[in-house]
Amino acid sequence: MSSVHKRVLLADLGNPDASLRPYETVKHVLRQVSPADVVRCIADSGLRGRGGAGFPAGIKWRAVAQELSDIKYIVANGAEGEPGTYKDRYLMKHLPHLVIAGMIIAARAVGARKGYIYIHHEAEDCMAAIRAALDEARRLGYLGEDILGSGFSLDLDVHMAGVGYVAGEETAVLQFIEGKPAMPRAKPPYPTTKGLWEKPTLVNNVETLANVEPILRNGAAWYRSIGTADTPGTILMSLNGVRNPGVYEVEAGTPLREVIYGIGGGPAGEGIKAILPGGYASAFLGTDDLDVPLEYGALRERGSSLGCATIHLFDKNACMVEVASKVMQFAAAETCGQCFPCRKGTREFLKLSLDLERGKAGEDWEQQLEGVFSLTGRKTLCGLDKAASAVMRSAYRLFADEFAQHLRFTCESCYSEAVHP
Numbered sequence: 001m002s003s004v005h006k007r008v009l010l011a012d013l014g015n016p017d018a019s020l021r022p023y024e025t026v027k028h029v030l031r032q033v034s035p036a037d038v039v040r041c042i043a044d045s046g047l048r049g050r051g052g053a054g055f056p057a058g059i060k061w062r063a064v065a066q067e068l069s070d071i072k073y074i075v076a077n078g079a080e081g082e083p084g085t086y087k088d089r090y091l092m093k094h095l096p097h098l099v100i101a102g103m104i105i106a107a108r109a110v111g112a113r114k115g116y117i118y119i120h121h122e123a124e125d126c127m128a129a130i131r132a133a134l135d136e137a138r139r140l141g142y143l144g145e146d147i148l149g150s151g152f153s154l155d156l157d158v159h160m161a162g163v164g165y166v167a168g169e170e171t172a173v174l175q176f177i178e179g180k181p182a183m184p185r186a187k188p189p190y191p192t193t194k195g196l197w198e199k200p201t202l203v204n205n206v207e208t209l210a211n212v213e214p215i216l217r218n219g220a221a222w223y224r225s226i227g228t229a230d231t232p233g234t235i236l237m238s239l240n241g242v243r244n245p246g247v248y249e250v251e252a253g254t255p256l257r258e259v260i261y262g263i264g265g266g267p268a269g270e271g272i273k274a275i276l277p278g279g280y281a282s283a284f285l286g287t288d289d290l291d292v293p294l295e296y297g298a299l300r301e302r303g304s305s306l307g308c309a310t311i312h313l314f315d316k317n318a319c320m321v322e323v324a325s326k327v328m329q330f331a332a333a334e335t336c337g338q339c340f341p342c343r344k345g346t347r348e349f350l351k352l353s354l355d356l357e358r359g360k361a362g363e364d365w366e367q368q369l370e371g372v373f374s375l376t377g378r379k380t381l382c383g384l385d386k387a388a389s390a391v392m393r394s395a396y397r398l399f400a401d402e403f404a405q406h407l408r409f410t411c412e413s414c415y416s417e418a419v420h421p
């Protein structure tokens with residue numbers, strides 16, 4: 001099986017002589033491409049945000065660019081609080097100038113003159129790499145006042161992210177940078193109109209911004225020639241549970257099977273029972289889904305999502321009740337507690353899955369589960385509860401036999417876990 005390694009973002013990885021090359025594009029853009037044309041190029045490229053939702057970058061950029069405000073901000077979201085996700089850290093550590101160049105081009109396109117790179121609180125190596133790269137960029141005149149005599153000025157700083165998964169949600173990011181607790185706030189207004197200190201703010205994922213320089217260098221049509229119509233370009237995947245775990249860049253549309261076997265070397269364990277293709281905020285797929293192309297649309301059609309492209313594999317011998325309860329443990333620990341459906345729903349999912357694991361499920365267990373599904377169907381600030389619900393629902397649907405069996409008696413794996421946790 002051939003593996004589809006495509007290098008757009010990682011083309012210059014390991015080549016120190018090329019580390020400053022992205023600034024050649026910055027120079028060209030500042031001198032010869034108008035802000036409106038930059039926005040048009042990003043819109044035409046079909047670039048979709050890599051922070052989880054796959055939102056079209058061009059639409060967001062246009063919204064910020066159209067706001068009439070003297071002060072605007074740009075934020076690169078590198079919070080990465082999702083377990084098993086390390087692709088943004090990889091980019092920031094190994095290709096910091098690619099991220100910074102993307103931010104300079106984006107900031108000028110939307111009219112932002114101040115920006116922050118929001119980095120996971122434990123990623124000291126990334127903070128050091130980005131700080132050193134910012135110093136270098138300032139020294140070379142790519143940041144600061146009147147960059148390269150273009151009249152455009154930009155100042156970028158590192159901001160350590162708040163602790164926890166929810167701290168990566170965009171409004172929580174803004175709250176934290178403003179000095180408040182890293183908890184989501186209501187939308188609308190969206191950050192594009194009222195972001196940092198109520199000013200229009202462009203919030204993009206680190207990987208999204210890393211795509212900007214290659215797109216401006218090679219053009220929108222080139223970018224669209226890679227990947228699929230639904231998801232142009234490549235995807236940086238964090239591969240877990242395979243023989244060769246790590247970060248890989250693949251062309252969008254590559255079948256899941258090829259990623260797992262061709263690139264990851266196959267499952268680390270004895271075989272595959274289930275896959276979470278987009279991290280803990282996606283939904284389980286089974287082995288029947290191994291030929292699904294990795295793109296936003298195809299995964300959504302199967303009731304799952306690409307999310308931040310974090311693949312988790314679950315072993316052929318795994319107990320899916322136990323697996324579901326581990327994910328619910330994560331959700332219940334990470335809810336910020338502001339919204340009742342999420343505060344209550346994540347706890348109830350955890351309680352119900354633990355009851356099942358421990359052989360303590362009551363007669364009305366299934367009825368109770370349906371009740372929590374309907375509770376978590378309501379609107380909440382960030383939708384963490386809906387993500388938990390999608391995981392629980394997909395486990396319950398795909399592995400109905402295992403769940404039904406646990407309603408009668410606990411399995412060997414759960415039993416030994418309970419006796420020797």
Ligand SMILES: Cc1cc2nc3c(=O)[nH]c(=O)nc-3n(C[C@H](O)[C@H](O)[C@H](O)COP(=O)(O)O)c2cc1C
Nearest residue numbers: 049050051077079080081168169170204205208382
């Ligand atoms: C609970 C939660 C956690 C999130 N964590 C991150 C994160 O760590 N990094 C990120 O880029 N986006 C994260 N997002 C998505 C952001 O809210 C936002 O959509 C994204 O940063 C926008 O960038 P994009 O359009 O380039 O994808 C999270 C969303 C939710 C609901």
